Amino acid sequence: MTETAKSPNGADRRIGERIRLQRLARDMSQQALAEALGITFQQIQxxxxxTNRVSASRLQExxxxxxxxxxFFFDEKPSGQGATFPMPDSPQSQSLLRAYQAISDPGLQKQAVALVQTLAAVKK
Known part of the structure; x- marks a missing residue:
């Protein structure tokens, strides 16, 4: 087996990032997700x-x-196009994600994104 065959595939990483993103947005621990799926938290990691591929049936669960x-776990960009998603590691970004998830109106969600993008563009 070659070294590249052992490294995580880009699509597998993106799906994993999306799993983590949504788990954190739901304020759920790896242990809680693992228990809900009947697997170990190490498998969630x-x-x-x-590093481990998610089967279709497991992804549905x-x-x-x-x-x-x-x-949700698939992005619009084809594989290899460099689509990555930042991981919300700070309490502030996790809080922002939870607040965004709580907005049920798609129009308000768009406005919230536009506001954050505008704020991000402001130079200090």
Whole structure:
């Protein structure tokens, strides 16, 4: 087996990042997600890092537990286009994600994104 075959695939990493993103947005620990799926938290860690592939049936279960459609885990950009998603590691970014998830109106969600993008563009 070559070294590149052992490294995580880009698509597997993106799916893992999306699992982590939604898990954190739901304020759920790896342990809680693992228990809901009947697997170990170590397996969740491997999924989130992209070191283990998520089967289609497992991805459906993860989507059900995290309350998102399966398509949430796939981005619009084709594989290899450099699509990455920042991980919300700070309490502030996790709080922002939870607040955004609580907005049910798609129009308000768009406005919230526009506001944050405007604030991000402001130079100090």
């Amino acid at each position: 491997k999924y989130e890092r992209g 993860i989507a059900r537990v995290l309350q998102v459609p399966v398509m």
